[in-house]
Each structure stands twice: as C-alpha cells, then as structure tokens.
Amino acid sequence: MSLIKKLFGIVWSLMGIGIIPLVIMQAMKEIAAKPSEENWIFWSIVIVVLMPIIAFSLITFGVFALKGEYDVLD
Amino acid sequence: MAQNVTNVSQTEEVSSTRRVIAASSVGTLIEWYDFYIFGTLAKIISEQFFPKDNPTAALLATLATFAAGFVIRPFGALFFGRLGDLIGRKYTFLVTLVIMGGSTFAIGLVPGYKTIGFFAPAIVFILRLLQGLALGGEYGGAATYVAEHSPAGQRGFWTSFIQTTATLGLFLALGVILVVRQSLGVETFSDWGWRIPFILSALLVGVSIFIRMRMSESPMFVKMKKEGKTSANPLAESFKKKDNLKMVLIALLGATAGQGVVWYTGQFYALSFLQNACNVEFVQSNLIISIALLIGTPFFIVFGALSDKIGRKYIMMSGMLIAVLAYQPIYRAMYNEAALKTKTEIVEKTTIETKEAVKGTDTITTKITKKSYEDGTTYKETVKTTIPLDPVKKAELAAKDKLKPETKKEVTLPKTSYYKMIGFVLIQVIFVTMVYGPIAAFLVEIFPTRIRYTSMSLPYHIGNGVFGGLVPLISTRLVEATRPAPGLPPADPLAGLMYPILIASVSFVIGMLYISNKTNNMDVE
Numbered sequence: 001m002s003l004i005k006k007l008f009g010i011v012w013s014l015m016g017i018g019i020i021p022l023v024i025m026q027a028m029k030e031i032a033a034k035p036s037e038e039n040w041i042f043w044s045i046v047i048v049v050l051m052p053i054i055a056f057s058l059i060t061f062g063v064f065a066l067k068g069e070y071d072v073l074d
Numbered sequence: 075m076a077q078n079v080t081n082v083s084q085t086e087e088v089s090s091t092r093r094v095i096a097a098s099s100v101g102t103l104i105e106w107y108d109f110y111i112f113g114t115l116a117k118i119i120s121e122q123f124f125p126k127d128n129p130t131a132a133l134l135a136t137l138a139t140f141a142a143g144f145v146i147r148p149f150g151a152l153f154f155g156r157l158g159d160l161i162g163r164k165y166t167f168l169v170t171l172v173i174m175g176g177s178t179f180a181i182g183l184v185p186g187y188k189t190i191g192f193f194a195p196a197i198v199f200i201l202r203l204l205q206g207l208a209l210g211g212e213y214g215g216a217a218t219y220v221a222e223h224s225p226a227g228q229r230g231f232w233t234s235f236i237q238t239t240a241t242l243g244l245f246l247a248l249g250v251i252l253v254v255r256q257s258l259g260v261e262t263f264s265d266w267g268w269r270i271p272f273i274l275s276a277l278l279v280g281v282s283i284f285i286r287m288r289m290s291e292s293p294m295f296v297k298m299k300k301e302g303k304t305s306a307n308p309l310a311e312s313f314k315k316k317d318n319l320k321m322v323l324i325a326l327l328g329a330t331a332g333q334g335v336v337w338y339t340g341q342f343y344a345l346s347f348l349q350n351a352c353n354v355e356f357v358q359s360n361l362i363i364s365i366a367l368l369i370g371t372p373f374f375i376v377f378g379a380l381s382d383k384i385g386r387k388y389i390m391m392s393g394m395l396i397a398v399l400a401y402q403p404i405y406r407a408m409y410n411e412a413a414l415k416t417k418t419e420i421v422e423k424t425t426i427e428t429k430e431a432v433k434g435t436d437t438i439t440t441k442i443t444k445k446s447y448e449d450g451t452t453y454k455e456t457v458k459t460t461i462p463l464d465p466v467k468k469a470e471l472a473a474k475d476k477l478k479p480e481t482k483k484e485v486t487l488p489k490t491s492y493y494k495m496i497g498f499v500l501i502q503v504i505f506v507t508m509v510y511g512p513i514a515a516f517l518v519e520i521f522p523t524r525i526r527y528t529s530m531s532l533p534y535h536i537g538n539g540v541f542g543g544l545v546p547l548i549s550t551r552l553v554e555a556t557r558p559a560p561g562l563p564p565a566d567p568l569a570g571l572m573y574p575i576l577i578a579s580v581s582f583v584i585g586m587l588y589i590s591n592k593t594n595n596m597d598v599e
Contacts, residue, residue: 070588
C-alpha cells in the first residue's frame, strides 16, 4: 500500500504541473477565437482562482505522498 | 442510588448537547438562508442593481455572484478561523451571524439603480462580499463548537445536524421566495416584493443572536485556554507546519473537493438543468427541488450516525463513487422525461396569441404559443421583441445585432413525470447526504483543538466554495461548447456533468488511498 501511495504521488504532482500549460493554452485559444467579455471573465476566474489552487495542492500533495508522509495513515 | 445519579447526569448531558445543537444549527441555517436568497434572486437583483447597459455594473454583478461565492469565503474562513482559535468559538460565530444578518437586511433596503445610480451596485457588491466573509467564518465555528460539545462515539450523529442546515437553508430560501412571489404576484414581487425575504432575515437573525448569547463557550476550548495551550499564531501553525498542512491537503483533495461538486450538482445544477435544459416552469422546478430536499434531509443524520459506527471514509467515498457512476443515467432520464419530441401533441389544442404595446420609447411585441400533449404536459413559449420607436436607435441596435427577440420556454409536467423528477433529484440529494453528512465530524477530528477552527474552515470553503461553487459556471460553459450555433439547442446537454464527475473521481481515488477510516478521539492536545 505504501508503494502505491508513493507512486500515485508522482501522478498527482505531474497532474498539478501539467494542468498549468493545459489551461493557459486552452484559454489563449478560446480568447483568440472569440475575445468577448464573457470569455475573458470565465478564463480569468479559471486562471486566477481555480488553476493555482489545483496546481499548488496537487503538486504539494504529490510531493508529500512521494516522501511517504501519508504512509502512517491507514 | 449510584445508577440513578448516572442516569440523571446522562439525561442532563444529552439535554445540554441538544440545546447546543439547536442553538448552533438555527444560526447556521439562517446564515445559509441569507446567502442563498441572493443567489436565488440573482436575476431580479441584477435587474434592480446591475443594469446590462452599464458595463461596470454588469461586471460588478458577475463579481458579486462569483467573488462572494468562492474568493471571499476562504478569506472569511482564515480571518474568523484565526479569531475562533484565539478568542473562542462562541463570540466568533456570533460576530459572523451579526455581519451576515446585517448585510442581508441592508441589501433589502438599498434603493435601486434608477434611484441612486452607480451607488446601488457598489453598495450591494460590498454587502455581498460581507455575506461571503461571514459565511466563511460561520460553518467552521458551528461544526467545531458542536463537535467539541459532543460525546466521543456520537460526533458524527450530533454534527450531522449542522450538516442539514445548508440544505435546509436552501429549502427555506426557496420556500420563502415561492410563498412571497405567489402571494404578491410576479409583477409586484419583481418590483419590490423581492425585498421581503431579505428584510425577514433581520427577524430570524435577531432570534438566533438571542439564543446564541445564552450559550456557553466550547468546553474543550475553555480547558485549553485554562491550561494555556491555545495557539499564538493559528494561521502559521495550520499552514506552515508540514504535519498540519498535509492534513489540510488531504481534507481538500480527498474529501471536500469531491463533496463540494456532489453537493452543488445535486442541488443547484439539478435546478439549473430542470429550468434551462428541460425548460421546466419556474414554480414546478423549484417545488421539485424543495420536495426532494425536504425528503432527503433526514439522511444527513442517518449517514452522520452511521459514520460513528462504520467510520467516515467509506460512507463519503461510497457517495462520491455512486454519484460519479449515476450522474449520466440520472440526467439523461431527467432530460428524456421533459423532452417534447418524445411526446404526442394534441394539435387542436394549440393556441397562438400576439400582443403589441408601446412602453416608454419602445414597441414590445409578445407572441405566446401554448401547446398540450397527450400525457398531460403543457408547453408555453413566449417570444418578446423590443423595438425602439426612434428609427435611428433602431438602426443602431440592428447593426449591433441587438434586436433579437427574447424567447422563454416553459414546460409544465404532468403528475407522473413530476413525481419521477422528484425521485431523480432525491437520489442526488441522497448522494449529497452521504458525502456531506459525516464530513463535519471527519474534518474536526483530523485537526488538533488549538488550530481546529482555522484548519478545517479553509479546506471546507475551498472545496465547497471554489470546487463546488464553480459547478454552475463550468458546467454551463461545457454545455454551451456543444451548441452548434446560437439559438440552436446544444448537441450534448449532459456535457456539463464532465466537471463534477472528473473532480469527484479524483477525490474518490485520493480519499480511498490516503484517508484513514479510523475515528480520532479528539482529545485536547
């Protein structure tokens, strides 16, 4: 179980890192296609609020999991 | 003799816990009510305070809806959480109640945009932010306070009463709005009647403050304070110390994020889906949600109590997993139940009525088409076209493509479909009760008393407010992306479910792998 938790730690960290370019590229693509106020507000909310929370929490959580910080919780 | 003394003392303990639960729950319920009436009346508030032709006011409207919902709530959690860990739970959540009640009451009194211009949206925006701030501080305080009064082994049961308040608050908000709207009529309600639910809050909050003033401080906090064990800096201790930060992250990613999306999907998205994708008429759609909420609410207590026996983890995780698997079939069934293309129209009953009237500087043409179907469904389509009398203005709007008619579709379901819809929503409310019923006990038990208020409030409000609060925005966006062209129906009306399914799936995997099913004894450290 401990090994699975650690291996998944890599998955969470990669997901956290991967989400940043993915969201930014999607935002740029959609805003370029239709630069409406609605689009700007939506992507601002996603980039300023949601993305940092997901990225930071997944990366940090993944690193903790990889280091075995959660091994004691069974 | 000794047996009698034990029995009397146990009865007193239960009675005292009941008083604590009642006093805490009433206040929290009122705070949720206050928070939801703004969201439920968003359309009317927007017309009164945030006119579309003023871009700044329109921007404020968007910010008021979203900022208070998710940006401000975590700040409230940090601010009041810290205060609660420093000076005590009782006074802190008394303050949040006063702020929430005061702001709600004040929104009901603010003159409209037509009377005081830009001041109106600016004032309402500030008051809405205060509401979000207060809500951020309230829940953690109430959950902590009740948990710290509850006997060990019954914490899931007692805190589940706090868990019912968010749903009951929504139920109360919908109920009050429906009653006032039905009593005054739609026009009067839109004109000034919408203020009544806001003003009513003052009375509710007044009663709740009176009850809370008579409550005593949490026994765990009092003991800790007496022993000089309170934290000098709850924020630093909560989020800078690795041992606690890792629990904050597990609470957020493994529990509250999944809980948040299941909660918002089962209640808010279900209502939005009924009204926008299924076009179910306003009163009927609100009744469907209200009845499902009312029937489902006792299950918060059922699952809270069950979590004392079998652990919090498996109930919460089961709720998430079943929700992930069941959302697509449930929403497909809801969509099909209201879909007119599967029904047989009684053509001879179709009526078309056209009205034209001059209102101010505009000519308003209204075309109302009414249809009936063999299964008892009725359909009403209102197409309203507003054309300025001034030909220059008319040409200007035509050039900007702003002369498009507004179309309102209303489906009134027959009894069988109506009951089926209640059933579909009720199933989702049961998922909500599974993930939400035990979560207060879970959160309070993974953090130490000295920083509990701060530590549990933040992941709760990020999970519920940010991940959950974004369900309507992101899901609507996902559905819109499948619309082939403006005016045409979306190719995949269920596309919006992708967001809650994805978040709940990740939360489920993290929760299953990393959360412990053991219950902490929650002693004062």
